[in-house]
Amino acid sequence: MKIITFTAIKGGVGKTTLTLNYGDWLAKHGKKVLLIDLDHQCNLTTVFEKTRRNNTIAEAFKENDNAQKVKIDSVGPNLDLIAGFIDLDVLGSYLENNSNKEMMLFMWFKNNSDSLNLTDYDYILIDTHPDFSTITKNAIAISNYLLSPITPSEHGYNAKFDLETRLEKFRKSLFDYRTGETYVDAKLFFIVNMIRHNTSMSRDLLKHIEGDETVATIIPERELFNKATARHASIFELANHDKSVLKQNQKFIKKADHLFQELASKTK
Amino acid sequence: MSLDSFNHKKDEEMRESYETTLKDNKNDAVAFLKNISRKEVERKRSVTFSITESQLKKMDTAARKNGFKNRSEFLASIIDAI
Numbered sequence: 545m546k547i548i549t550f551t552a553i554k555g556g557v558g559k560t561t562l563t564l565n566y567g568d569w570l571a572k573h574g575k576k577v578l579l580i581d582l583d584h585q586c587n588l589t590t591v592f593e594k595t596r597r598n599n600t601i602a603e604a605f606k607e608n609d610n611a612q613k614v615k616i617d618s619v620g621p622n623l624d625l626i627a628g629f630i631d632l633d634v635l636g637s638y639l640e641n642n643s644n645k646e647m648m649l650f651m652w653f654k655n656n657s658d659s660l661n662l663t664d665y666d667y668i669l670i671d672t673h674p675d676f677s678t679i680t681k682n683a684i685a686i687s688n689y690l691l692s693p694i695t696p697s698e699h700g701y702n703a704k705f706d707l708e709t710r711l712e713k714f715r716k717s718l719f720d721y722r723t724g725e726t727y728v729d730a731k732l733f734f735i736v737n738m739i740r741h742n743t744s745m746s747r748d749l750l751k752h753i754e755g756d757e758t759v760a761t762i763i764p765e766r767e768l769f770n771k772a773t774a775r776h777a778s779i780f781e782l783a784n785h786d787k788s789v790l791k792q793n794q795k796f797i798k799k800a801d802h803l804f805q806e807l808a809s810k811t812k
Numbered sequence: 813m814s815l816d817s818f819n820h821k822k823d824e825e826m827r828e829s830y831e832t833t834l835k836d837n838k839n840d841a842v843a844f845l846k847n848i849s850r851k852e853v854e855r856k857r858s859v860t861f862s863i864t865e866s867q868l869k870k871m872d873t874a875a876r877k878n879g880f881k882n883r884s885e886f887l888a889s890i891i892d893a894i
Binding site: 698701702705706708709710713744745748749751752753 | 816817818819823826827829830831834835
């Protein structure tokens with residue numbers, strides 16, 4: 545089982561879109577995938593279902609006496625979802641005085657692994673809010689990989705250094721006192737996202753990151769991603785169901801398949 | 813200075829800037845919030861202590877000069893800074 549968190553300090557860089565599309569791509573390639581919506585905006589959740597207040601991921605952050613059971617919903621073949629909670633940010637602020645505040649999700653995984661068959665999943669993909677909050681740190685602490693989209697703009701690219709620095713500080717702060725080893729051993733990769741073929745910023749960024757081994761893949765900007773999300777589907781699902789979409793985007797779907805293959809080879 | 817949108821010198825400056833700011837634990841959000849919540853929950857109590865006339869005068873002048881409402885607020889601020 546691999547746990548991958550999509551994280552970025554900057555908003556609007558494509559975390560949710562990539563979580564959805566990569567998750568569905570993995571599921572369509574025979575992998576059993578669990579999506580977890582850890583963003584209180586609940587955008588990943590609303591792709592599949594209505595928002596709710598019961599049995600969401602919020603239960604993983606509550607004290608045992610008050611917690612309900614987290615419910616795993618089947619949202620497609622090989623694809624499951626733990627719904628987000630719209631007040632997760634508020635809940636997060638109550639965790640501040642808890643000594644294990646960054647390890648609560650870890651403890652929940654440990655305690656619920658058997659009853660919820662969590663180890664049956666090949667991949668668990670976590671979507672996060674654009675921040676470095678306690679809730680996001682919980683996801684980072686249990687992850688094998690962190691995938692952070694960066695975009696061809698001044699702030700879209702500089703957020704990379706913000707994340708790298710905060711992550712380094714977090715690694716140093718959360719360690720096993722007996723061995724001195726950090727609990728935060730996730731490998732960080734960047735996904736260069738929303739690249740346009742006709743802008744100098746995109747060209748400059750591509751030139752600048754040439755040979756950078758922390759870049760997992762490069763994904764072009766395509767309206768198809770927006771269109772698919774609006775139809776509550778991944779681009780692959782949309783192309784499967786709408787022949788005109790497939791006809792118009794055949795070349796890109798093939799390319800996207802190759803790009804996610806590239807991503808999969810980095811995170812296996 | 814390079815006019816490229818992205819360059820390694822700029823990367824280094826940016827990285828250094830975040831490192832310096834995030835290293836500053838004394839002024840981080842947690843320290844700030846701790847201070848606020850403590851002020852909200854703690855009650856004030858009256859105390860009596862002795863200082864010289866000139867010290868009192870000096871304290872009054874400094875409190876006024878620094879925009880404090882009264883000498884108690886000024887003293888509390890000094891103690892908080894310890």
